[in-house]
Amino acid sequence: MIVIIGGGPAGRFAAIRLGHTGREVTLVEKGAIGGQCLNYGCMAVCALNDAARTVARARQFAGAGIFKDEPVIDFPSLLAGMEEVQAKIRAVLDHETRGAGVEIRYGSTARLCGRQVFIDDEEVETEAVIVATGSVPAVPEVEGTGLAGVFTAHTLPRMHDLPHDLVIVGGGIAAAEFAYIFRQLGSRVTVLARSDFLKGLDPRLRKLALKELAGVEIRENAPLTRITGTGHADGAAYGGETPGECQADAVLLAAGLVPNASMVSGVATGQKGEIVTDDRMQTSVPGVYAAGDVTGGPYLTPVARLQGIVAAENILGHDMRYAPAVVPQSISLANDLAFALAEDDGGIELSVPAPAGPGSFWSVPAGDTGLGKILVEPETGEVRGVWAASPGAGIIATYMAAAIRHRRTISDFEDLIEVHPLADGVHGLIPPAAAFLQKRKGN
Numbered sequence: 001m002i003v004i005i006g007g008g009p010a011g012r013f014a015a016i017r018l019g020h021t022g023r024e025v026t027l028v029e030k031g032a033i034g035g036q037c038l039n040y041g042c043m044a045v046c047a048l049n050d051a052a053r054t055v056a057r058a059r060q061f062a063g064a065g066i067f068k069d070e071p072v073i074d075f076p077s078l079l080a081g082m083e084e085v086q087a088k089i090r091a092v093l094d095h096e097t098r099g100a101g102v103e104i105r106y107g108s109t110a111r112l113c114g115r116q117v118f119i120d121d122e123e124v125e126t127e128a129v130i131v132a133t134g135s136v137p138a139v140p141e142v143e144g145t146g147l148a149g150v151f152t153a154h155t156l157p158r159m160h161d162l163p164h165d166l167v168i169v170g171g172g173i174a175a176a177e178f179a180y181i182f183r184q185l186g187s188r189v190t191v192l193a194r195s196d197f198l199k200g201l202d203p204r205l206r207k208l209a210l211k212e213l214a215g216v217e218i219r220e221n222a223p224l225t226r227i228t229g230t231g232h233a234d235g236a237a238y239g240g241e242t243p244g245e246c247q248a249d250a251v252l253l254a255a256g257l258v259p260n261a262s263m264v265s266g267v268a269t270g271q272k273g274e275i276v277t278d279d280r281m282q283t284s285v286p287g288v289y290a291a292g293d294v295t296g297g298p299y300l301t302p303v304a305r306l307q308g309i310v311a312a313e314n315i316l317g318h319d320m321r322y323a324p325a326v327v328p329q330s331i332s333l334a335n336d337l338a339f340a341l342a343e344d345d346g347g348i349e350l351s352v353p354a355p356a357g358p359g360s361f362w363s364v365p366a367g368d369t370g371l372g373k374i375l376v377e378p379e380t381g382e383v384r385g386v387w388a389a390s391p392g393a394g395i396i397a398t399y400m401a402a403a404i405r406h407r408r409t410i411s412d413f414e415d416l417i418e419v420h421p422l423a424d425g426v427h428g429l430i431p432p433a434a435a436f437l438q439k440r441k442g443n
Contacts (some may be wrong), residue, residue: 001024001025001026001124001125001126001127001171002018002023002025002026002126002127002128002129002130003025003026003028003110003117003119003124003126003128003129003130003264004018004025004026004027004028004129004130004132005028005110005112005129005130005131005132005133006028006029006035006131006132006133006134006292006294007026007027007028007033007034007035007097007104007132008034008035008036008037008132008134008293008304009035009037009292009301009304009305009308010035010130010132010134010291010292010293010294010304010305010307010311010350011027011029011035011130011132011291011292011308012027012033012035012093012097012308013134013304013305013308013309013312013314014130014132014291014308014311014389015027015097015100015102015312016096016097016100016102017308017309017312017313017316018102018312018315018316019097019101019102020100020101021099021316022101022206023125023127023316024103025101025102025103026102026103026104026105026119026124027097027102027103027104027105028105028110028119029104029105029106029108030106030107030108030109031275032090033090033093033094033097033104033417034086034089034090034093035207035292035304036134036135036257036293036299036301037133037313038082038086038089038090038093038152038299039086039163040153040156041153041301042301043085043089044082044088044153044156044217045174045177045178045181045332046332047078047081047082047085047086048078048082048178048181048185049177049180049181049332049333051073051078051181051185052180052181052182052183052184052185053184053334054071055070055071055073055184055185056184056334057246057362058070059071059425060362060363061362064362067142073162073185073186075161075162075185076160079156079157079159081434082157083157083203086270090393092229095438096309103292104259105119108120109121109263109387110263111263111264111265111290112129112131112263112264112265112266112267113265113266114265114266114267114285114288114406115266115285115286115287116266117129120429125310126287127287127315128287128288128289128313128315129287129288129289130281130289130290130291130296130308130311130315131261131264131275131288131289131290131291131294132290132291132304132308133260133261133263133264133291133292133294134179134260134292134293134304135251135257135258135259135260135293135294135299136154136257136258136260137152137153137154137253137254137255137256137257137258138253138255138256138257138258139152139253139255140169140224140253140255142225142226142227143226143227144223144226144227144228144229144232144233145227145253147227147229147231147232147233147252148231148232148233149229149232149233149234149248149249149250150227150233150250150251150253151250151251151252151253153174153254154255156246156252159250162182162185162186162187163187163248163249163250164187164188164249165187165188165190165246165247165248165249166182166187166188166189166190166248166249166250166251167189167190167191167192167235167236167246167248167250167252168182168189168190168191168192168251168252168254169191169192169224169251169252169253169254169255170191170192170253170254170255170256171191171193171194171195171196171198171199171210171220171255171428172198172254172255172256172373173198173329173331173334174254174256175191175193175196175197175254175255176198176209176213176229176331176333177331177332177333177339178192178252178254179191179213179216179218180212180213180216180332180333180334182252182360183213183216184216189216189217190216190217190218190219190236190246190248190426191217191218191219192219192222192224192225192236192238192246193215193218193219193220193221193222194221194222194223194255195220195221196220196221197210197218197220198331201331201337201339202339202373202387204351204371204373205307205337205371205389207331208335208337208370208371208389209331209337211368212334212335212368212391213333213335217246219238219239219246222238222239222240222242222243222244222402223238223240224236224237224238224367225237225238225239225243227251228245232249233248233249233250233251234247234248234249235247235248236248236251247259257293257297258272258273258340259272259273259274259275259293259294259295259296259300260293260294261273261275261294264294266285267283267284267285267288267290268284270282270296270423272296272357274294274295274296275290275294275295277289277290277291277295279310279321279322279323280310280311280314280319280320280321280322281295281307281310281311281314281322282311289311289314289315290311291304291307291308291310291311292304292307292308294433295307296325298329299374300327300329302327303324303327306322306324307322325342325343325405326340326341326342326401326402326405327401327402328340328394328397328398328400328401329397330393330394330397332394334368335360335368335370335389335390335391335393336388336389336390336391336392336393336394337374337387337388337389338387338388338389338393338394338396338397339386339387339388339397340385340386340400340401340404341375341384341385341386341404342384342385342404342405344384346377346384347375347376347377347378347384347385348375348376348377348436349373349374349375349385349430350373350374350376350432350433350436351371351373351387351429352371352372352373352425352428352429353367353369353370353371353372353423354370354371354372354388354389354390354423354424354425355421355422355423355424355425356369356421356423357390357400357421357422357423357424358391358421358422358423359390359392359407359423359431360390360391360423369390369423370388370389370390370393370423370425371388371389371390371425372388372389372390372424372425372426372427372428372429373385373386373387373388373425373426373429374386374387374400374409374426374429374433376433376437378437378440380407380409381409381410381411381434381437382404382407382409383400383403383404383409383410383413384407386400386401386404386426388424388425388426389398390423390424391423392423392424392427393424394404394425396426396427400426404412410430410433410434410437411434413430414430414431414434415428416430
C-alpha cells in the first residue's frame with residue numbers, strides 16, 4: 001500500500017497517477033479535499049475577486065449614468081455562496097479521485113516518524129509514503145493575534161460581517177489581492193507591510209497595482225508589533241522609522257505561508273521547517289517522498305501538482321526529475337497582473353499599453369486598460385520575459401512561459417493571428433519587436 005498524507009493538489013495528483021496504474025493507494029485527509037488552493041487560497045480569492053470586480057464595474061457604469069444605482073454587497077450571502085460552490089468542487093474532486101481507485105480516509109490523522117507511518121495512531125505497513133500536507137498561514141509572534149476579529153485566509157469564512165475598518169498585515173500578493181477585494185466591497189483598508197509593498201515586482205506592474213489599489217492606505221516598512229483590543233481586536237500597532245497605530249474592527253493576517261510539517265519527524269528539514277527533498281522528491285529517508293507546499297516555496301498550485309506527479313513517477317520506478325523553469329504567476333486585482341521570466345533575464349524590453357477589448361472597453365476613459373511588455377534577447381531574438389496586465393493576462397503568461405522555456409524567438413510568432421478583439425498588449429508587440437531586431441542586425 002502507498003499512503004499519501006494530504007489531499008491538496010500535490011497529494012491528489014500523485015494519488016490519481018498511482019491509482020490509475022492499479023496500485024493500492026490510501027489518501028489520508030484530515031479536513032477537506034482540495035487543499036489550500038480550493039478551500040482558502042486561489043478559489044476563495046477568485047470567488048471574492050469576481051464579486052469585487054462586479055461591484056467596481058457596476059460602480060463605474062453608475063458613474064457613467066448607465067446604471068441608475070450602485071450595488072450593495074450582502075457579505076454573509078457572498079461567503080455562504082462561495083462555500084456552496086466550493087462544496088460542489090470538492091464533490092467533483094472526490095469523485096475523480098475515487099474513480100482512479102484511490103481510497104480516501106477523511107477525518108483521520110496521519111503522522112510520520114522516519115519510515116513509520118501511523119493513521120489514527122495505528123501503524124500501517126507501506127510500500128512508500130508521500131507527505132503532501134501543504135502549508136498554513138504565517139502568524140506573526142506578537143501580542144493580540146488570538147483576539148476575536150483577527151483572521152487568516154483559513155478563518156476568513158468566520159467573518160460574519162464586512163469590516164468597516166480592516167487592517168491587512170502583509171506586503172505580498174495575497175495582501176494586495178485581499179486589499180483590492182475588501183476596498184471594492186466597501187471596507188476602509190490599511191495595509192501594514194514589513195518592508196516594501198510588492199517588492200521585487202516589475203516596476204511598471206507595481207505602478208499599475210498601486211493604481212488599482214486606489215483608496216487603500218499602504219504603510220511600508222511598518223512591521224506589526226501588536227494587535228490591540230480587549231476580547232476583540234480594535235486596532236493594530238506597528239514599528240519602523242515612524243511607528244504608530246491604526247484603528248480596525250478586523251485584522252487580516254496575510255503575511256505569507258509556512259510549511260505544515262508538524263506531524264512529521266525523522267526526516268531532514270530546512271530552516272523554515274520545510275521537508276528537504278532531492279529532485280525526485282525523495283526525502284532523506286528512502287521510500288519517503290514529499291511534495292507541494294510542505295517542501296517550501298514557491299507556494300503555487302501548479303508547482304505542487306508537478307511535484308506530486310514527480311513523486312508518483314519515481315515510486316513507479318520511472319526516473320522523473322523536478323526541474324521547474326519559467327513559472328508564470330499572476331496577481332488578481334481589477335486586472336490580472338501576470339508575469340514570467342527566464343533566469344537569464346538579460347535583453348531588450350519593449351512595452352505598450354494594452355488595447356481596449358473584452359473586460360477593458362469601459363476602462364479607456366480612466367486609462368486603465370493595462371499593458372503588455374516583453375524581454376527579447378537581441379542576438380537570437382529569443383523571448384526571455386513577459387509581463388501583462390489585462391483581463392485574462394494569466395492565460396497569456398501561461399503560454400508565453402512555455403515559449404520562453406522552449407526558447408522560442410520573435411520570428412516564431414510573426415505569423416500569429418490573434419482572436420480579435422483581445423484585451424492583451426503582448427501580441428501587439430511582436431511585429432515591432434521583429435522589425436526592431438531586424439533593423440538592429442542591419443537586415
